[in-house]
Amino acid sequence: MTVIILTACPPGLRGHLTQWLLEISAGVYVGHISTRVRNRLWARVVDMAGPGRALLVYQKRGEQKLSFEVHDHHWEPVDLDGVTLIRRPGNAPFNPAAPTGWSKAAKRRRFGRPGRPA
Known part of the structure; x- marks a missing residue:
């Protein structure tokens, strides 16, 4: 099976x-x-x-049984040990020490409790 996804392409295509x-x-x-x-x-x-x-997804032999091709797309396929993943633009490497999310618990970890010294 082949899938092609187009965004803002000319009608002729x-x-x-x-x-x-x-x-x-x-x-x-x-x-x-x-x-x-x-x-x-x-x-x-x-x-x-x-x-x-444009984005192309097609069948291929291997672990995932599919592969990707992209054209002028911000997200890019990256091969990691034989598995193709899609890298989003601007994503920094994972840092477990960095605060995550905007939950109340994350805010407390980052800024301390309101009204109390950090």
Whole structure:
């Protein structure tokens, strides 16, 4: 199964993809196509996307049984020991000592109790 998700792409590209895939929602295309057709479609998407963004998800042998490709997308796929994860932009590395959330408990840990010295 192949899934292509388009955001802010020209109508001509959307029309081209409907020749090969089903559009199940605005900008979301799914279908079963060969690897050769998928690679050519992705090359066409990258070529015609213009200012838009595109995301491709397809079946692949391995632990996750899928893989990702992105074009002009802020989130990027990152391989960690054979598992592909999506890295969000601006995420800092995990620091367990850093305060998290905006719960009352997190505020108390960070700023101390109101009216009492920290």
